[in-house]
Amino acid sequence: MTGLDDYRERARRWLVANASPGDENESEIERAKRFQHALFSAGYAGITWPPEYGGQGLSTDELVAFNEAAADFELPVIPLSIGMGMAGPTILELGTHAQKSRYIPALLRGDEVWCQMFSEPDAGSDVAGLRTKAVRTDAGWLLDGRKVWTSNAQWADFGVILARTDSNAPKHRGITMFIVDMREPGVTVRPLVVATGEAPFNEVVLDGVLVAQDAVLGEVNRGWEAAVAMLRHERVSIGTRVQKRANALGFDNLAELARRRGVTGDVTVRRRLAEAYVRESAVLAYGRVLQAEGKAGIEVGPRGSVAKLAGAELRLWQASVAQEILGPDVALGDPEFDAVALGMVAAPGVATAGGTNEIQRNIIAERILGLPKDGGIADRNTPFNRIRTSRRAGHEAEG
Numbered sequence: 001m002t003g004l005d006d007y008r009e010r011a012r013r014w015l016v017a018n019a020s021p022g023d024e025n026e027s028e029i030e031r032a033k034r035f036q037h038a039l040f041s042a043g044y045a046g047i048t049w050p051p052e053y054g055g056q057g058l059s060t061d062e063l064v065a066f067n068e069a070a071a072d073f074e075l076p077v078i079p080l081s082i083g084m085g086m087a088g089p090t091i092l093e094l095g096t097h098a099q100k101s102r103y104i105p106a107l108l109r110g111d112e113v114w115c116q117m118f119s120e121p122d123a124g125s126d127v128a129g130l131r132t133k134a135v136r137t138d139a140g141w142l143l144d145g146r147k148v149w150t151s152n153a154q155w156a157d158f159g160v161i162l163a164r165t166d167s168n169a170p171k172h173r174g175i176t177m178f179i180v181d182m183r184e185p186g187v188t189v190r191p192l193v194v195a196t197g198e199a200p201f202n203e204v205v206l207d208g209v210l211v212a213q214d215a216v217l218g219e220v221n222r223g224w225e226a227a228v229a230m231l232r233h234e235r236v237s238i239g240t241r242v243q244k245r246a247n248a249l250g251f252d253n254l255a256e257l258a259r260r261r262g263v264t265g266d267v268t269v270r271r272r273l274a275e276a277y278v279r280e281s282a283v284l285a286y287g288r289v290l291q292a293e294g295k296a297g298i299e300v301g302p303r304g305s306v307a308k309l310a311g312a313e314l315r316l317w318q319a320s321v322a323q324e325i326l327g328p329d330v331a332l333g334d335p336e337f338d339a340v341a342l343g344m345v346a347a348p349g350v351a352t353a354g355g356t357n358e359i360q361r362n363i364i365a366e367r368i369l370g371l372p373k374d375g376g377i378a379d380r381n382t383p384f385n386r387i388r389t390s391r392r393a394g395h396e397a398e399g
């Protein structure tokens with residue numbers, strides 16, 4: 001057994017002992033914080049992050065070995081995923097020593113939760129179209145604006161926000177990234193309820209929120225570069241977060257579903273299950289490749305979009321296989337299929353979160369395949385744009 005096999009086996013044994021659902025009265029956020037704290041105490045939090053800030057300082061080999069062991073467990077990691085997968089890596093990349101010392105150890109211990117405030121009602125895929133403003137005053141920066149789709153804001157202690165700091169500069173130049181304390185006066189978090197009945201994301205209103213001068217992450221007016229860095233971490237984080245069991249639509253669960261329905265002899269179902277196994281294995285393997293490349297110092301860059309797109313396409317496809325196995329029963333409210341039904345309803349959201357599939361395809365086309373740059377869809381002669389133009393003309397005529 002190599003040292004790495006030994007590490008993987010020790011991690012697996014630790015997970016067997018510590019990944020149980022625990023007390024049923026415990027809330028999702030309490031469980032996530034408790035689990036993160038246990039990871040930290042056992043030396044499995046921030047495996048590749050610098051020891052100076054509470055990480056383990058190990059190589060990507062150990063990270064990959066841990067993730068291989070973890071793929072078989074359903075871990076309560078979602079509430080802390082933006083901190084661990086996006087805010088933390090961005091702070092490590094762009095933050096000052098003071099910011100790293102203040103935020104990274106608390107994040108690794110599971111003490112503080114993060115959210116990401118990029119999207120706005122009129123700035124989704126086109127993040128740089130944002131209107132939230134930050135104005136410099138003697139006391140700090142004053143933030144005003146409205147964000148949407150803000151996952152985990154209901155629990156968040158801190159958020160990473162993009163705001164316009166120079167309205168005269170070209171669209172991508174006058175943006176700055178800040179760290180906001182979500183408990184500051186002027187921050188209002190309103191849950192947005194989705195088809196599953198849950199409220200996984202929120203609207204966040206910022207009304208004269210004051211943040212300190214040193215809350216800038218990166219450089220003033222260089223927030224677009226900071227945003228690109230965070231989005232890169234986001235794509236790798238989402239794209240490589242394929243847990244076999246945590247996903248109710250994962251291969252193991254689909255196979256179990258087919259067994260329970262007594263349809264494992266059906267040739268179509270058998271073919272779908274074989275394909276499910278192959279597709280899931282390919283996405284898992286690609287995620288491991290991206291993680292391993294970190295070790296060799298290879299820039300993942302736009303290939304994070306491949307992982308994100310492949311993971312989202314996999315989820316949509318798995319949802320269609322679950323639908324084939326269960327037929328109409330999945331919609332009839334049988335509690336036995338609740339987790340599968342929730343997974344199916346949530347699948348399209350995976351294709352939107354972290355940048356839509358179309359946006360990932362544009363990135364892959366332009367930055368990996370070297371195809372000509374997309375001019376955006378706003379001015380194209382599409383049916384949607386024709387309707388929009390005629391509506392606008394109608395409004396102008398009325399007004």
Ligand SMILES: Cc1cc2nc3c(=O)[nH]c(=O)nc-3n(C[C@H](O)[C@H](O)[C@H](O)COP(=O)(O)OP(=O)(O)OC[C@H]3O[C@@H](n4cnc5c(N)ncnc54)[C@H](O)[C@@H]3O)c2cc1C
Nearest residue numbers: 116118119124125149150151349352353354355356358376
């Ligand atoms: C579950 C979930 C969680 C999220 N969490 C967060 C979060 O925590 N923080 C955050 O800031 N955001 C979050 N988002 C927002 C997400 O990252 C997307 O950026 C956002 O939803 C896309 O914007 P939109 O919905 O306004 O769609 P639009 O940008 O209006 O796009 C509408 C449609 O047009 C397509 N489209 C747009 N531009 C192009 C183009 N150039 N070429 C081809 N097609 C195009 C899109 O693919 C889409 O199908 C989340 C979204 C979801 C679903």
